Amino acid sequence: MRLSRYFLPVLKENPSEAQIVSHRYMLRAGMIKQSAAGIYSWLPLGFKVLKKIEGIVHDEQIRAGHIPMQMPTMQSADLWRESGRYEAYGQEMLRMKDRHDRDMLFTPTAEELITDIFRSHVNSYKDLPLTMYQIQWKFRDEIRPRFGVMRGREFYMKDGYNFDLTKEDALHAYNRHLVSYLRTYERMGLQAIPMRADGGPIGGDYTHEFLVLADTGESEVFYDSAVTDLTFGDREIDYDSVEQCQGVLEEFTSKYARTDETHDAALFDEIPEERRRVARGIEVGQIFYFGTKYSEAMGANVQGPDGKQSPVHMGSHGIGVSRLLGAIIEASHDDKGIIWPEGVTPFHCGIVNLKQGDDEADAACEALYQALTAAGLEPLYDDRKERAGGKFATMDLIGLPWRITVGPRGLKNGVVELTSRRSGESEELSPEAAVQKIIEIYAKHPSSRGF
């Protein structure tokens, strides 16, 4: 993309309404624009990151054997009356009547609807296990939306639902989700720690939240510092293997790590003092096993191998897709702007032309642009007639992890400058070597394969 043809309305001033850094930078970098309290438009740069994150979530869910589909945002109230949640949900549910005076709602979550789909089509254990998920807009009418996309009213969420014959099978689905979530967050450059959580209004005995450590987190968290040494890395996993998935769960949940909701001071005190940590965290996902809560209420039964009918065992598993943009920025920024991890960056690298209009500099930038594009990468070429300082400030603010700077002086020596946004370090390289290095970097961060 050539910046002269893009829509990137960066702001010079800090917007007064933004209290936390991610909100501030998302507004300043022209990623979002508020249209009503807690409701945002995703401007082109923000939309690109949102889609990168969505792509990674899809990849990892599909890899785990979970099946993508999509449910509508508008639902009839009837299903929610079956489960008893229509009245229970309270004012956070946005309700309305259609032109025929029927009660409708904007779905905040979809246990009822997916259970209805299941009971309409599945009635035998032979069709199990089954896990389906969607990534769809949700609405929660927060009384006080704030912190930008971190606590908005309209938000983008992945919600998945497993259906299994037995509790044991459902716990394997639970473990599969835990593993796939670990992979998902790591591909985004995030460390998200699974912490024992509270079931809340969805219910459930088995539930973990995934928290990203950040000073601006809404939750107080207590953990054994050994937990932050764990990484999933690029190990192979067979998602069908009960043992392997259980092993990962045990590895990642064996250390103490809890939010204030489930914190147990006595257990915490058993951790060696030098490893005890109290910090804040941002919740970016949650997995639940809640057994037969919805299947019993809604009559979602399956016939077992013994011919007997029993309610199906279920769980639901969420990732806050739009909220992740905020979480990633909270975890990865400096005083100049955002620092995108390679896995989610909207453009793979920036190209800054120090002397737009200079034939040689223009030609060199153009050649870099073509070479990177031909390699399947997407550069953002700042081809505007602006001062170098302004171009650097924009690149730093929007946080592309790599920048190639091209100027007449370097070109005389046959070099351009490759700069890491994260370390700030630069090296001089031939244009070909710079392209090669960018290609090598992104070979480790494959794009989402999509559908």
Next chain:
Amino acid sequence: MRLSRYFLPVLKENPSEAQIVSHRYMLRAGMIKQSAAGIYSWLPLGFKVLKKIEGIVHDEQIRAGHIPMQMPTMQSADLWRESGRYEAYGQEMLRMKDRHDRDMLFTPTAEELITDIFRSHVNSYKDLPLTMYQIQWKFRDEIRPRFGVMRGREFYMKDGYNFDLTKEDALHAYNRHLVSYLRTYERMGLQAIPMRADGGPIGGDYTHEFLVLADTGESEVFYDSAVTDLTFGDREIDYDSVEQCQGVLEEFTSKYARTDETHDAALFDEIPEERRRVARGIEVGQIFYFGTKYSEAMGANVQGPDGKQSPVHMGSHGIGVSRLLGAIIEASHDDKGIIWPEGVTPFHCGIVNLKQGDDEADAACEALYQALTAAGLEPLYDDRKERAGGKFATMDLIGLPWRITVGPRGLKNGVVELTSRRSGESEELSPEAAVQKIIEIYAKHPSSRGF
């Protein structure tokens, strides 16, 4: 995908509520499930096609230089009061109040919101031309939703908006949209004819609808049969070239083609009688130039090169993404089921194992599956222990354009059978040759590159 692990709830019986073939086949092929009147869940197979269509729309919009972004589904009524459409829109607009008693609505279209984004950030001709678009869920509270996704209440739509300094520039944007739409529909295997249309409630002097000819279309159309000989094909186009885009417009709109809304009997009678056609069509897109209608009402002005402020010239351009599934099926089916064009098929080919459990047949199917997957294709392998007849019926119903049939008898001779869903013709080939042929077919139908 292995069918034993997929969720494909096909129906044997014709659902009584479905009056047209696309609705019937989408229900029978397990693509959609109604959750409320005119509101559908997209089951896995339907979701895959929806995403293929979405991907093609994105590809072609990005190719034309249009910038993707996304606006929220929920909007405040305030902006719609500025344009005067809040009261004017009538009962098709789904309205509600949030917990703070503010008037909200589920957006049926987004001229107001995009104009608000524009006026907040752009005030000079130097930032023009600018075209942004989104693909987002919309809601229209139809009094009598029917025909499945063809006239649903919640629907998925591409809506794009151009901003230009002059009418002349805006008409170039209009022409760019016409060209990109021709390419879009052709990639989906559709012939969609641009027909002179009526401005309707959005207004506008320049507007064309794109109609797919089908007996079940809601519009009566009148055209010169010569228009159906036109194809865009794989010609190159420079979207920056005013002349090239204008040339395509003229080529594709020079022949008489109108809906009943704009039909002119006298003009129609000038066509040689043997070329006069009266038929029915399904509207799958519409482009508008409406000048300064919204920019004047909402104060979206830009400074021109002469220093003077003037309201920006705009247009809006829509493609009915979810409706396209219905239109494609109406245009491409037989009495056994759907026939997907290669560009949008949910799986590239089916693999039918005639003797599941037979070591040799299983191994051959597995090898085909691996070879196709390794080539970046997605086969659907029917690995269930079902009768061959049932497997064929399912494959025919869901409409994959190519099927490889594997059985012990053929394998003894070293062959499998490759069958075209469209022609019904089969040929015997070695498994390697069958894979190679599938690869060659899809080389002409590249996947959407996504973001």
